[in-house]
Amino acid sequence: MKVGAFYNPHLGAELVRGEGIDHLAMADPPASNDPHWPAIKSRYTLLLHDYLGQLSEPLDERSIQRARALALQYGTPWVAEHFQCLHTEDGRYNVNYVFPPLYTEEFLRRFVINANALQARLDQPLVMENIPGFFDVKASQMPEPLWLRRFFDETALGFLLDLPHVWLEAHYRGLKPEAWLAEFPLERVVELHVAGVEEDEDLQGPWIAPSEPSDEMLDFMAHTVARCPRAQAVTFDAFSPSLRSEVLFRSVERIRRAL
Amino acid sequence: MNDRALQDLVLRALADAPFRASPAWRQRALADPSRLERFARFLARHFYYERIVHFFKYSRTLSRVSGRTPEAVLRTTAFESLLPTLVLGSRDSAAAVANVVAAHMSNGRLGGIPYLPDLLRYEKAMMVAEAGPRVWRETGNEEGSIGKGTSPELVEGTVLLDLSYDLPAVLPKLLAPWTEVPRCPERPTKVLIARSRHGRVAVARADGAVAAVIELADGRMTLEDLARQAGLRPAELEATLAGLTELGAVRFATGS
Numbered sequence: 356m357k358v359g360a361f362y363n364p365h366l367g368a369e370l371v372r373g374e375g376i377d378h379l380a381m382a383d384p385p386a387s388n389d390p391h392w393p394a395i396k397s398r399y400t401l402l403l404h405d406y407l408g409q410l411s412e413p414l415d416e417r418s419i420q421r422a423r424a425l426a427l428q429y430g431t432p433w434v435a436e437h438f439q440c441l442h443t444e445d446g447r448y449n450v451n452y453v454f455p456p457l458y459t460e461e462f463l464r465r466f467v468i469n470a471n472a473l474q475a476r477l478d479q480p481l482v483m484e485n486i487p488g489f490f491d492v493k494a495s496q497m498p499e500p501l502w503l504r505r506f507f508d509e510t511a512l513g514f515l516l517d518l519p520h521v522w523l524e525a526h527y528r529g530l531k532p533e534a535w536l537a538e539f540p541l542e543r544v545v546e547l548h549v550a551g552v553e554e555d556e557d558l559q560g561p562w563i564a565p566s567e568p569s570d571e572m573l574d575f576m577a578h579t580v581a582r583c584p585r586a587q588a589v590t591f592d593a594f595s596p597s598l599r600s601e602v603l604f605r606s607v608e609r610i611r612r613a614l
Numbered sequence: 615m616n617d618r619a620l621q622d623l624v625l626r627a628l629a630d631a632p633f634r635a636s637p638a639w640r641q642r643a644l645a646d647p648s649r650l651e652r653f654a655r656f657l658a659r660h661f662y663y664e665r666i667v668h669f670f671k672y673s674r675t676l677s678r679v680s681g682r683t684p685e686a687v688l689r690t691t692a693f694e695s696l697l698p699t700l701v702l703g704s705r706d707s708a709a710a711v712a713n714v715v716a717a718h719m720s721n722g723r724l725g726g727i728p729y730l731p732d733l734l735r736y737e738k739a740m741m742v743a744e745a746g747p748r749v750w751r752e753t754g755n756e757e758g759s760i761g762k763g764t765s766p767e768l769v770e771g772t773v774l775l776d777l778s779y780d781l782p783a784v785l786p787k788l789l790a791p792w793t794e795v796p797r798c799p800e801r802p803t804k805v806l807i808a809r810s811r812h813g814r815v816a817v818a819r820a821d822g823a824v825a826a827v828i829e830l831a832d833g834r835m836t837l838e839d840l841a842r843q844a845g846l847r848p849a850e851l852e853a854t855l856a857g858l859t860e861l862g863a864v865r866f867a868t869g870s
Contacts, residue, residue, distance in 0.1 A: 408751065411618065415751040443622040447747045448629040449703050451661045457624075461617035489656075490649035494620045557656035596667070 356580065357587060358611045359402070360603050361594040367391030369600040371398065376607055380404040381429055382594045401429035402546075402590070403479075410469040411440040411456055419476045426479055433480045433545060435515050436473070438466065438503070455486040458495040458502040467509045474512060482513035482545050487520040489527065489558065499524070500538035513545035516583070517592065518576055519552055519563050526561060532575050536582075544583035548592035549576050549610055565595035567606045573613040580614060589614065620644070628654045629702040659688050661702045662711050669712075669741040673719050673733055675788045679795055680722030680730075687711075687718045705771065708745035712738040729779035729798040736781055739807050740815055743771045748813040764866040766840065766855055767833030769808060772863040774820055774828050777803045782819055808863035816861045823854045831864055 359378035362370065364386060370379065371394040378400040385392040395401075407422045408414040414422070426434050440456040442449035456462040474481040485503060497505075507514060516539065525535035551566030568576070568591075580586055591606045615623075623642070627634045627650060634654060640647065663685055667674070670684035677683045687693050692714045700707045716734040724730055780799045787796035804820040806828065820828070826844035835843070841851045858864040 411621070412751060415753070417752055440621050441625070442750055443625050444618060445622075445747070446750050447703070448622070448626045448701075449748075450625060450628050450657050451664065451702065452657055454625070454628070457617050457621050459617045462621070465618070489653040490645045492620075492624055493644050494617065555656060557659060558652050562656070 356589060356614055357400070358589050358591075358607055358614070359400075360591040360607050361404070362395060362399075362401070363594060363596075363598050363603065364389055364391070365596055366598065366600050366603060367395060369604070371395060373604055375604065375611065378402055378588060378590070380435075380590050380592075380594075381425070381431075384425060384428075396429075401431055402433065402435065402588075403429050403431040404435045407434075407436050407473075409440050409442065410436060410438075410473065411462060411465050412444070413469050414473055419473065422473070423477065426477065431479055433482050433513060434477055435482050435484055435546070436470075437484045437486055438506075439486050453486045455488050455499070457492055458497050458499055460496060463502060463505055463509075466506055470506075470512055471510055474510070480513055480545070482515040484515040484517050484548070485520050485539075486517075487523045487563075489523075498538065500535070500540075504538075504540040507540045507543045512543075513585075514540060514543040515546045515548065516541070516544045516579070517548040518579060519548070519550045519568075519572065519592070522572065522575060523552065523561065523563070533578060536575075536579060541579070541582045542584060544586045546588045546590060547576065547579065547583070547586060548590050549573070549606075550592040551606075563592075565593040565598040565602070567602055567609065573609060576610065577613050628657055631658075631698050631700050633701075635698065655697060658697060658700055658702060662693075663688055665708070665741055665744065666711070666715055669744070670715055670719070670737045672785055672788045673730065673737060675792075676727055676730070676795065677722075679727060680719065680724065682719050682722035684715045684719055687715050690714075690718065692718070703745055703747070705742055705745045708742045709738070712741040715741075726795045728800075729781065729784065732777045732779045732781055732798075736775060736777065736805065736807075739773045739775055740817070743773055743807045743809045744813060744815045746771055746809070749811040764837075765833055765835055766827070766831040766837070766858075766864045766866055768828060768831050769862055769865050772806070772808045772828070774825060775805050775807065777805065779803065781805065782817075806858075806861065806863055808858075808861040810862035814862070818857070818861055823850055824858065827851070827854050827858060828863065831858075 357377040359376050362379040362381050371391050380402040382404055403426050408418040437453055439453045441454045521536050522532045525532040549568050551564050551568050552561040553564035553566055555562040589610055627639050633639055666684045674684050696710055716738050780801050780803045784796050784798035804825055806818050806820040809815050823846055830840055830843055841848055
């Protein structure tokens with residue numbers, strides 16, 4: 356199992372020198388003036404994890420060419436996108452943060468068609484990441500895990516399982532994370548994300564944070580990985596200017612030990 | 615209403631605080647109002663955190679002198695009082711938040727930073743220019759084709775700033791390591807701020823030709839009239855318009 360992190364440009368110097376990291380996920384393209392990028396690129400396996408577009412609509416040619424160019428630039432083994440729908444069709448409203456679609460037949464059809472169309476234009480496998488909901492929308496027609504299972508049944512895509520997202524949803528539903536996880540299509544998981552959660556003042560509860568995963572989260576990860584026969588990589592999912600170098604390296608080390 | 619339209623309604627409720635408070639939204643009872651409000655406030659703070667840190671990055675580097683960081687406003691009563699009015703992505707909301715940030719930064723220790731008022735005006739203008747609807751995906755029906763005989767017009771959000779200091783000369787120095795506050799030459803300077811249809815903000819120094827075209831491009835004036843009134847030769851006008859179109863400052867009205 357490969358263990359990696361996100362490329363945080365402000366930690367470029369430490370990542371160039373550091374040990375114990377197998378891969379780096381790229382949330383943004385490298386800045387043209389990033390002095391560490393050449394060394395990072397030559398040293399690490401890079402995973403494309405940018406915002407490519409929301410697959411509730413077909414990606415336009417410009418976005419597809421951008422995805423292809425980034426995939427080529429990184430030499431990524433797979434391309435990641437999210438189960439998200441964060442801006443309105445007319446472009447007027449945009450929440451600028453990952454936000455899930457309604458779990459309905461219509462959205463299932465949209466995501467299956469558009470993800471298959473994107474996969475057909477990529478030279479690498481496409482993997483899709485689950486997104487947490489903080490509240491249920493009454494218009495949804497099925498639970499998220501069933502919607503995801505049906506999506507993967509109708510595509511040949513891989514699953515990027517974000518474990519803190521599962522943990523948070525279980526928390527806000529008053530369920531044990533392991534029980535909520537059991538409904539997800541774990542046999543399709545290619546990569547897992549692990550991170551810390553912290554109390555958020557606005558949400559009045561825990562949410563994803565650029566912090567170390569707790570021991571509970573690492574136990575949850577070990578429990579999950581044992582049930583994901585195709586999983587190839589675990590990534591410490593923290594991408595923030597406030598992330599400190601020691602948090603990144605210690606988290607990766609603790610993930611490796613817990614596996 | 616199909617599911618995509620319902621999703622848009624939920625997204626609008628999260629982004630648009632007045633809509634969220636309206637009977638039109640509340641009567642639908644699509645989500646727990648308390649949870650939705652908490653998440654919307656979380657999103658608003660996240661939305662403006664990203665923009666404040668990005669657009670006020672120059673004044674942020676002065677924080678060890680001024681004693682103030684721009685993002686600190688997100689936990690002030692001034693920002694809290696804006697929350698019920700904010701529409702994420704709107705120009706009015708961007709301007710309201712940018713004004714709060716600029717006021718906060720102006721109240722710091724300002725000795726040795728005579729160009730700070732100009733800098734804050736510039737940063738505010740950048741943040742406001744970035745706001746507004748954007749094209750997320752090309753549908754092939756977009757406006758803006760350039761053809762002979764069409765009339766250039768200013769794109770909404772384009773701003774020509776008159777500054778007392780030559781800010782473009784000091785901006786890169788602010789981002790580089792420094793021990794003494796970088797100095798900025800005091801000389802009148804015009805900068806043009808524009809945004810592409812995809813939301814990318816660009817800045818350029820503006821010369822007399824640019825300033826004249828920006829003032830005159832109203833979507834009705836022909837290229838010949840524009841050249842005559844701006845006092846430009848056709849080749850000069852063509853080069854100026856090409857640059858302004860590239861920046862996203864000007865588009866060509868196709869006429870009726």
